[in-house]
Amino acid sequence: MSSSTGRLFRITTWGESHGGGVGVVVDGCPPRIAISLEQIQLELDRRRPGQSSIVTQRKESDTVDILSGVLDGLSLGTPISMVVRNEDQRSRDYDEMRDKYRPSHADYAYDEKYGIRAWSGGGRSSARETVGRVAAGAVAKAILSRFGVEIVGYVEKVHHILASVDPNTVSMVDVESNVVRCPDPQKAEEILTHIEAIRKEGNSIGGIVGCVARGVPAGWGEPVFDKLEADLGKAVLSLPACKGFEIGAGFGLTDLTGLQANDEFEADENGVVRTRSNNSGGVQGGISNGMPIVIRAAFKPTATIMMEQHTVTTEHNNTTIKGRGRHDPCVLPRAVPMVEAMVAIVLADHALRQSAMLCGTST
Ligand SMILES: Cc1cc2nc3c(=O)[nH]c(=O)nc-3n(C[C@H](O)[C@H](O)[C@H](O)COP(=O)(O)O)c2cc1C
Numbered sequence: 349m350s351s352s353t354g355r356l357f358r359i360t361t362w363g364e365s366h367g368g369g370v371g372v373v374v375d376g377c378p379p380r381i382a383i384s385l386e387q388i389q390l391e392l393d394r395r396r397p398g399q400s401s402i403v404t405q406r407k408e409s410d411t412v413d414i415l416s417g418v419l420d421g422l423s424l425g426t427p428i429s430m431v432v433r434n435e436d437q438r439s440r441d442y443d444e445m446r447d448k449y450r451p452s453h454a455d456y457a458y459d460e461k462y463g464i465r466a467w468s469g470g471g472r473s474s475a476r477e478t479v480g481r482v483a484a485g486a487v488a489k490a491i492l493s494r495f496g497v498e499i500v501g502y503v504e505k506v507h508h509i510l511a512s513v514d515p516n517t518v519s520m521v522d523v524e525s526n527v528v529r530c531p532d533p534q535k536a537e538e539i540l541t542h543i544e545a546i547r548k549e550g551n552s553i554g555g556i557v558g559c560v561a562r563g564v565p566a567g568w569g570e571p572v573f574d575k576l577e578a579d580l581g582k583a584v585l586s587l588p589a590c591k592g593f594e595i596g597a598g599f600g601l602t603d604l605t606g607l608q609a610n611d612e613f614e615a616d617e618n619g620v621v622r623t624r625s626n627n628s629g630g631v632q633g634g635i636s637n638g639m640p641i642v643i644r645a646a647f648k649p650t651a652t653i654m655m656e657q658h659t660v661t662t663e664h665n666n667t668t669i670k671g672r673g674r675h676d677p678c679v680l681p682r683a684v685p686m687v688e689a690m691v692a693i694v695l696a697d698h699a700l701r702q703s704a705m706l707c708g709t710s711t
Contacts, residue, residue, distance in 0.1 A: 485689020596629025
């Protein structure tokens with residue numbers, strides 16, 4: 349199993365949902381970057397269970413410890429290791445899942461692959477694994493702030509409720525103004541009511557997280573195999589429950605003609621080039637073009653629901669299963685910091701790769 353990603357900015361996450369804890373080793377962070385424990389904790393608090401009535405009620409403080417790589421608030425250039433201890437596990441909620449596979453969860457596939465699985469809590473397939481990603485994402489954001497890059501994620505759609513969000517102007521303050529993390533206040537209210545109703549039914553719903561990276565200079569990303577949208581797509585699709593990825597106008601481009609779809613260039617009075625539209629989502633030929641990088645990630649409805657469904661036992665006998673325990677009725681609000689983290693991790697890697705390629709030369 350690959351638990352590592354990135355070339356120059358490389359992260360390795362570890363830990364099971366019901367094990368001792370979860371964490372990450374971040375390798376390749378340049379020295380003397382300001383690393384704030386408070387900032388890392390703030391990002392983890394946005395991911396934390398129990399933060400509102402519409403997420404899982406598992407009670408985890410998710411308090412992070414930095415074990416290495418940081419001195420007096422500055423990175424040392426050595427591996428940064430971070431740990432979060434697991435605090436609130438109720439293994440009995442998973443008793444039935446020892447012998448039965450949850451529909452659309454990872455239980456069956458893990459058993460087929462490994463012949464063994466951490467049945468209690470879902471092991472590595474649990475969203476708890478993303479603690480390490482979000483902590484690493486905070487380090488990536490600290491590197492990116494040196495380049496003037498700002499990343500904002502937001503809930504754009506839940507089930508059939510579509511919000512109106514302008515990626516050019518959306519702010520973290522707007523996103524954090526409500527527990528849904530939807531910057532459109534009216535739609536946020538509708539979504540909140542809808543998730544509450546679905547939770548009471550014992551059902552679940554999915555939706556779309558949007559994310560914008562503003563201030564990325566032209567030139568990041570590698571042509572061919574490591575095209576920026578390919579790396580972003582892989583990183584975001586590696587998140588649990590993420591089943592779709594789009595950049596710019598994405599699948600919508602198929603409805604347009606070239607005349608409509610092309611992003612026409614223009615130069616401002618200082619000769620700075622930009623495009624009149626941004627259907628490319630800030631990436632052309634796999635390389636950033638200086639426009640905001642805009643992506644969308646589709647998350648499916650949470651697999652574990654409190655309703656009876658058909659399944660099979662580990663002995664392959666037909667049966668039924670009804671979920672128990674504390675699950676997210678909708679993963680979207682907590683997925684926002686996870687998507688931001690994955691975008692930041694990819695961009696930090698490509699920022700370092702571009703700096704390494706230029707190696708002191710200027711274009
Ligand atoms: C923020 C977040 C929270 C999640 N919470 C749950 C949960 O409470 N219960 C559950 O069954 N799945 C949850 N998931 C999704 C599962 O981890 C995921 O669906 C499962 O591992 C199967 O992987 P796949 O959906 O990527 O195929 C969550 C995902 C995210 C992003």
